[in-house]
Amino acid sequence: MVLRIAVQSKGRLFEETMELLQEAGIKLNNIKRTLLIPAKDFPVEILFLRDDDIPQAVATGVADVGVVGENEYMEKDEAADIVKRLGFSKCRLSLAIPKDEDYKGIQWFEGKKIATSYPHILNKYMEKQGIKAEIHIITGSVEISPSIGLADAIFDIVSSGGTLVSNRLKEVEVVMQSEALLIATKNLPQEKKDILDELIFRIEAVQSAEGKKYVLLNAPEDKLDEIFDILPGMRSPTVTPLATEGWCSVQSVIEDKRFWEVITRLKASGAEGIIVLPIEKMIL
Structure with missing residues (x-):
C-alpha cells in the first residue's frame, strides 16, 4: 500500500x-x-x-x-x-487599485471592473459586502491590467507587495490569508x-524543532530555581547531579529568537560551561 x-x-x-x-x-x-x-x-x-x-x-x-x-x-x-x-508559503489575497486613486472604502469597487485569477473567492467576498462589480478572469500577469486599461482594479496574491509597487498599485483590502x-x-x-x-x-x-536550540549547562544547586525561571523548557528542564558537590547539569530547549537574552541571564545567574546545539527533530 x-x-x-x-x-x-x-x-x-x-x-x-x-x-x-x-x-x-x-x-x-x-x-x-x-x-x-x-x-x-x-x-x-x-x-x-x-x-x-x-x-x-x-x-x-x-x-x-x-x-x-x-x-x-x-x-x-x-x-x-x-x-x-x-x-x-504564506501570502494573502488582496484587492489593489491604482496608486493615485482616492480610496475611502469598499464602496469604491461598486460598478468597477476587477481583474483576477480567483473569481470564486472574489465573488463570495463581493456578495458578502453587497458590492456589484464586473469580474474579469485572467490567468496570468493580473497586475498589469489597470495600466493597459483592461480593469479598474485587481484581486491577486500579495507576498511582499513589491509587484504592486512596481506596477503603481496599492493594496486596499485584504480578503484572506493563505x-x-x-x-x-x-x-x-x-x-x-x-x-x-x-x-x-x-x-x-x-x-x-524549528527556531529552537538545545542548551546544556552547569549550575550551582542554590541557583536552580532562578535558572528554572529562565529555562522553562518543554515541561521542565532536565537536571543531573555532577561529581562536584553542590553542582548540577541542566538541559533544556530555548527559542532561537530569545537566544542571546536567555544566555545573558543564565550567565548572570551563575551558569557555567554553557553548550548550545541545533535541533533537527523534536518529538513532543
Missing part, C-alpha cells in the same frame, strides 16, 4: 514542500522531468501537478493527499479535507490513513 501525494511542480511551494519532505525522511530519486516518483524508504509516491490541479486530483482520488496553497483550495472549492496547516495546506481525499482507506498519520507525525517533529 502506497500513499500518493500531489505536490506543486515548481515555484516556492514546490521548493518548501520538497525541503520539508526531505527533513521528514522522505528520500526521492532525481525528480527532473518525472511526473510520478516513489520514495526510496517510505510508502509514499510524489505526483507533480500544477497547483490549481491539486484540489481536484485529491477530491477525485487521483492523489490521496496533496500539498496546496490555501488560496487554490478555497478557489477550487473541491470536496477534500484539510488535515493539517503547514505554516509555510498558507500551505495538507489536504486529503474523503474516505481514505485505513491502511493509507496509517501512512498519513506517520507522515504527519514526522512533519510535526520537524516543525517542532
